[in-house]
Amino acid sequence: MLTAILAFTTLCVLFGLGLGWASRRFHVDSDPVVDRIDALLPQTQCGQCNYPGCRPYAEAIAAGAAPINQCPPGGEAGIRALADLLGVEPLPLNPENGEEQPPTVAVIDEAACIGCTLCIQACPVDAIVGAPKLMHTVIASECTGCDLCLPPCPVDCIRTVPRPVPGWGWPRPAAAGRLAMAPRPAGARAQAAQ
Amino acid sequence: MIGNPLNGDPIEIARQAGKRLHHFPGGLRLRHNKKVSCELPIERAPLPPRLFVPLRLHGGREAEPVVDAGQRVLKGEPVGELRDDPGGCVHAPTSGTVSAITRHPVSHPSGLDGRCVVIKPDGLDRWTTLRPVNDWRTADPGALRAAIHRAGIVGLGGAVFPTSLKVEEASERGIHTLILNGAECEPYISCDEMLMREQPGSIVLGAQILQRAVGAERIVIAIEDQMGAVLEALRGAVREARAEHIDIVRVTTIYPEGGEKQLVQVLTGLEVPSGGRPTDLGLLCQNVATATAVAQAVTEGQPLVERVVTITGNGVRRPRNLLAAIGTPISSLIDQCGGYTDGAARLVLGGPMMGYALPSDANPVIKAANCILVLTAEEIRPRQPELPCIRCGECARVCPALLQPMHLDWTIRNGLWEEAVETGLDDCIECGCCDFVCPSHIPLVDWFRHGKSELRGRELERRRAATARQRYEARAARLARQQEERRRQREEKKRALGDDAARQERIAAAVERARRRRDGDR
Numbered sequence: 001m002l003t004a005i006l007a008f009t010t011l012c013v014l015f016g017l018g019l020g021w022a023s024r025r026f027h028v029d030s031d032p033v034v035d036r037i038d039a040l041l042p043q044t045q046c047g048q049c050n051y052p053g054c055r056p057y058a059e060a061i062a063a064g065a066a067p068i069n070q071c072p073p074g075g076e077a078g079i080r081a082l083a084d085l086l087g088v089e090p091l092p093l094n095p096e097n098g099e100e101q102p103p104t105v106a107v108i109d110e111a112a113c114i115g116c117t118l119c120i121q122a123c124p125v126d127a128i129v130g131a132p133k134l135m136h137t138v139i140a141s142e143c144t145g146c147d148l149c150l151p152p153c154p155v156d157c158i159r160t161v162p163r164p165v166p167g168w169g170w171p172r173p174a175a176a177g178r179l180a181m182a183p184r185p186a187g188a189r190a191q192a193a194q
Numbered sequence: 195m196i197g198n199p200l201n202g203d204p205i206e207i208a209r210q211a212g213k214r215l216h217h218f219p220g221g222l223r224l225r226h227n228k229k230v231s232c233e234l235p236i237e238r239a240p241l242p243p244r245l246f247v248p249l250r251l252h253g254g255r256e257a258e259p260v261v262d263a264g265q266r267v268l269k270g271e272p273v274g275e276l277r278d279d280p281g282g283c284v285h286a287p288t289s290g291t292v293s294a295i296t297r298h299p300v301s302h303p304s305g306l307d308g309r310c311v312v313i314k315p316d317g318l319d320r321w322t323t324l325r326p327v328n329d330w331r332t333a334d335p336g337a338l339r340a341a342i343h344r345a346g347i348v349g350l351g352g353a354v355f356p357t358s359l360k361v362e363e364a365s366e367r368g369i370h371t372l373i374l375n376g377a378e379c380e381p382y383i384s385c386d387e388m389l390m391r392e393q394p395g396s397i398v399l400g401a402q403i404l405q406r407a408v409g410a411e412r413i414v415i416a417i418e419d420q421m422g423a424v425l426e427a428l429r430g431a432v433r434e435a436r437a438e439h440i441d442i443v444r445v446t447t448i449y450p451e452g453g454e455k456q457l458v459q460v461l462t463g464l465e466v467p468s469g470g471r472p473t474d475l476g477l478l479c480q481n482v483a484t485a486t487a488v489a490q491a492v493t494e495g496q497p498l499v500e501r502v503v504t505i506t507g508n509g510v511r512r513p514r515n516l517l518a519a520i521g522t523p524i525s526s527l528i529d530q531c532g533g534y535t536d537g538a539a540r541l542v543l544g545g546p547m548m549g550y551a552l553p554s555d556a557n558p559v560i561k562a563a564n565c566i567l568v569l570t571a572e573e574i575r576p577r578q579p580e581l582p583c584i585r586c587g588e589c590a591r592v593c594p595a596l597l598q599p600m601h602l603d604w605t606i607r608n609g610l611w612e613e614a615v616e617t618g619l620d621d622c623i624e625c626g627c628c629d630f631v632c633p634s635h636i637p638l639v640d641w642f643r644h645g646k647s648e649l650r651g652r653e654l655e656r657r658r659a660a661t662a663r664q665r666y667e668a669r670a671a672r673l674a675r676q677q678e679e680r681r682r683q684r685e686e687k688k689r690a691l692g693d694d695a696a697r698q699e700r701i702a703a704a705v706e707r708a709r710r711r712r713d714g715d716r
Contacts, residue, residue: 043662053666125665144662168304169647173640 324495345491380545400485509538509568589628
C-alpha cells in the first residue's frame with residue numbers, strides 16, 4: 001500500500017517537473033491560433049469590426065469574444081476561411097459592420113489640401129506622406145482602402161477610387177461551349193506518341 | 195522514364211546531354227503543315243506607313259516613353275525605358291518621326307490596348323551610333339552580357355523571357371552545356387527552320403558568343419528529324435567556324451518537344467525539377483533565333499528590332515517567312531504574302547496549339563510573334579458543347595508534364611487553390627495536348643490559364659496584406675514607444691521638482707526673486 005502511494009507520488013513529482021520544464025523550454029510567445037486567424041484577415045486595418053485593427057480582432061476571435069462575421073473587407077470568402085480554420089459554421093456577414101465592397105484606395109486632391117496632418121495621424125499603415133502646412137499625398141501601393149482618413153479631413157479633399165487592377169488575368173472559361181481562344185485545326189490528325 | 199535516375203549526380207548526367215536520346219512522357223504526333231511556308235526564302239517586309247511599337251515589356255510592365263511626338267529618331271535609338279532598369283529598353287525599329295504616343299491594340303491574349311510609340315518611317319532606315327563589342331573572342335564575358343542586356347533581347351521562341359536575366363543567372367550559377375533549341379515542334383511554325391537554313395553562320399556565331407558569355411563547356415544544337423536541309427546547313431556553318439565542339443542533335447518530332455523542359459528531358463533523360471530551371475542541371479536553353487539576335491547585338495551592336503515571322507495557313511495566298519520590324523501591323527505582312535484567300539476566317543498569333551486569336555490585323559508584330567496563322571472556316575474546329583468529364587484519362591496520358599489534367603481542372607473549378615498548387619498547376623506548360631484529346635471538349639488549358647492568373651492575383655493580395663500587416667505593426671510599435679517616452683519625460687519633470695517641502699521652498703524662492711526684481715526696478 002505504502003509502496004504504491006510512494007511510487008505514484010514520485011511519478012507525479014517527476015512528471016510535474018518534466019511538464020514544468022517543457023512549458024518553459026518550449027514556450028510560445030504569441031498564440032499560434034491568433035497568428036493563423038490574423039493571416040486570414042485582409043489587413044485593411046479599417047476597424048469596421050469594432051476593433052482597432054486586424055490583429056486585435058484576431059485576438060478577440062481567438063478568445064471567443066467576437067464572432068467571425070464582422071470583417072466586411074474579407075467578405076464571405078474570408079468568413080468561410082475563418083470557419084474552416086476554427087471548425088465552426090460560417091455565418092452571413094453582419095450588416096452592422098458594413099458591406100463587402102471591391103477594394104479601393106484613397107486619393108488626396110492635392111490642390112485642396114491645407115496640410116493639417118490629421119489624415120496622416122489617422123492612417124493605420126502610414127501610407128500618407130506630408131508635413132504641417134505642406135501638401136499631403138497617399139502612397140497608393142501601401143494604401144489599404146480603410147477610409148479612416150476621410151472623416152478627419154477638415155476640407156473633405158480625400159476621396160476613394162477603385163484600386164487599379166494589377167495586370168490582366170485569363171477569365172474564367174464560359175460555362176457552356178468553348179472560348180474562341182485556342183483554335184485547333186479540325187483536320188489535324190492526332191495520336192498519342194507513346 | 196518517370197523521375198530522375200537515382201544513381202549519379204544529375205549535373206554529371208546532364209553533361210552527357212545529346213549523346214543519347216531519351217523520351218519525355220505523353221505528347222502528340224501532329225500533322226506538320228510546315229512545308230507550305232518553307233518554299234519561299236525569308237524576305238524583308240517593306241516598312242509600313244506607320245509602326246506601332248508597344249511599350250509593354252516582359253511581365254506586364256510598361257516602359258516610360260522617352261521621346262515626344264514630332265521628335266526624330268534613328269533606328270535602334272531607345273524610345274521607352276523602364277525607370278528602375280536602365281537596360282530595359284524599347285528601341286525604335288527604324289529611323290523616322292514619332293508621330294504620337296497613343297493607346298493601340300497590342301498583340302496580347304486579353305485583346306486590350308496598350309501604350310505604343312507610333313513611328314512614321316522616313317525610308318532611310320538609318321542606324322543610330324552603335325556600340326559593338328570589338329572582339330568577342332577576347333572580350334570580357336561581363337561585357338558580352340552587358341551587350342545582350344543593352345540590346346533588349348528576349349527569348350524569341352515565344353516565351354519572351356529577357357535573355358539577359360537568363361544569361362546572368364546561368365553565369366552566376368555556372369553551367370556546363372548550352373543548348374540551342376531549334377526543335378520547333380508546333381505545327382505550321384517554320385521561322386526557326388528557315389532561319390537555320392538561311393543563316394546557320396549567324397546561329398553558330400551567336401552560340402559561341404553565348405558560350406563565352408556564360409562560360410559553358412559544350413554546345414548542343416537540337417533540331418527535329420524532319421528538318422532535312424537544316425542539318426547540312428548547320429554542319430557547314432560549324433565546319434566553317436571551326437567549332438567542332440558543337441554537337442548537332444536530331445530529335446524525334448513529337449509535340450511539345452520544343453518546350454524547354456521537354457527538350458532537356460529528351461537530351462539528358464532528366465526531368466527539370468518542379469519549380470526549377472534547366473540551370474539546376476547545369477544547362478542553359480536558348481532559342482536559335484535568340485542566338486542570331488545575340489550575334490547581331492555583340493558583333494554589330496544592334497538592338498533587337500526585327501524578327502522572322504511565319505505567315506501561313508490556308509487563309510493566306512502565299513505563305514512564307516518574313517523579316518519584319520517590331521511594330522509592323524500584321525495587315526501589312528499579309529499584303530506582302532498576297533493577301534487573304536476568300537475563306538480566311540480567323541487570325542491567330544502563334545501556332546494552332548498554343549496561339550491565341552487576334553481581334554484585328556491592325557495589331558502590331560511583337561517580339562513574341564513567331565507565327566501569324568490565318569485559318570479558314572473549315573479548319574477551325576467547330577465549337578462543341580462541353581460535356582461532363584468521363585474520367586477516361588486520355589489527358590493524363592498525353593500530358594508531357596505528367597500531370598492529371600482532369601483533377602487539376604476539378605480543383606480550379608471548385609476553388610481548391612492549395613490543392614491545385616500541390617498537384618502541379620505551376621508545372622503545366624499550357625501545351626494544349628490535354629485539351630486536344632479531351633472527348634468531352636472540356637477547355638482544360640483555358641481553365642489552367644485562368645487558374646494560374648487567379649493564383650498570381652492571390653499571391654499579390656497575400657503580399658499586399660503582409661506589407662499592410664508589417665506597416666500596421668511598425669506604426670503600433672512607434673506609437674507605443676512615443677507614449678512611453680512622453681510618460682518618462684513627465685515623470686522626470688515630476689522627479690526634478692522633488693517632494694512637497696522642497697517644492698514649497700522653491701516656490702518661495704521664485705516668489706522672492708520676483709519681488710526683488712520688482713523692487714529693484716522701482
